[in-house]
Every structure is written in structure tokens, then in C-alpha cells.
Amino acid sequence: xxxxxxxxxxxxxxxxxxxxxxxxxxxxxxxxxxxxxxxxxxxxxxxxxxxxxxxxxxxxxxxxxxxxxxxxxxxxxxxxxxxxxxxxxxxxxxxxxxxxxxxxxxxxxxxxxxxxxxxxxxxxxxxxxxxxxxxxxxxxxxxxxxxxxxxx
Ligand code: MG
Numbered sequence: 001x002x003x004x005x006x007x008x009x010x011x012x013x014x015x016x017x018x019x020x021x022x023x024x025x026x027x028x029x030x031x032x033x034x035x036x037x038x039x040x041x042x043x044x045x046x047x048x049x050x051x052x053x054x055x056x057x058x059x060x061x062x063x064x065x066x067x068x069x070x071x072x073x074x075x076x077x078x079x080x081x082x083x084x085x086x087x088x089x090x091x092x093x094x095x096x097x098x099x100x101x102x103x104x105x106x107x108x109x110x111x112x113x114x115x116x117x118x119x120x121x122x123x124x125x126x127x128x129x130x131x132x133x134x135x136x137x138x139x140x141x142x143x144x145x146x147x148x149x150x151x152x
Contacts, residue, residue, distance in 0.1 A: 009039060011032040021041060039144065048080040078116055097128065
């Protein structure tokens, strides 16, 4: 068994879509970023890469590369799914976001991530938290995601 941990955060701004696990969530604000800013995919990808003993996504897909501007993070998810090639036992995640409430979208996010990573939906869990106004996420200025993965 090998374990991996990943974390990501992005600023939330108006005029950008809110993407989580490749699913567009209706929201006034979305993630700013060089890529599409999908914090959940980025955290999961770093967790998988860590468990594989590889460099992180910032190294493999640098935000200084103009060709990667606006990059669809689904490409990253598919690639790390291939690298882990059937070894993913489970992935557990936490998303911290003030609004909107993610409950109604969790099923679609799990289904999409399972498809991108070529794993069963039962192998991925998502918890949604708010930060009670305490920090940038709590003030609705940012979104954060954390992921932990176990590879066989
Ligand atoms: Mg990121």
C-alpha cells in the first residue's frame, strides 16, 4: 500500500465558471487560475502523484507554460488515472467553500471523477465544509480542496 496527500486552493472571482471534479457548479464566482482552476482535480492529482513517488502537478504542468493557459483539468485527471493504472483503492476528499452548498452536486462530481480516473464511484468520497467566515474561504474569496489516496 502507498498513501498520498494533496491540497489546492484558488481565488474565487466573478466571470469564471466554478469547476469541481470537471463538473460546472452554478455559482456567482468561479476559480481564477492559469488552468481552469479545478481545485478538486488538482488536489486529487497531487495525492495520486505523491503516492506514486512522482513530482507534483506544478512540475508536470507548469503554470508558466503559455500552452497550458486555460487547460482543461480533466486532462490531468485522466493522465494521473493512467499513471495509477488500476491501483487506486480509495480517494477521500474535503472541499471548503462558503457557497453554494455542494450537496446537490456531489453525486455528479463523484460520477465524473470516477469516469475520468477509471475507478468505481464507491472508491471516491467528497465532504463539503464551510469555513465559518474565518479566512479567505470563509469570506467567500477562495475555494480549497484536500485529498488523500490509497494505492494498492
Ligand atoms: Mg490548482
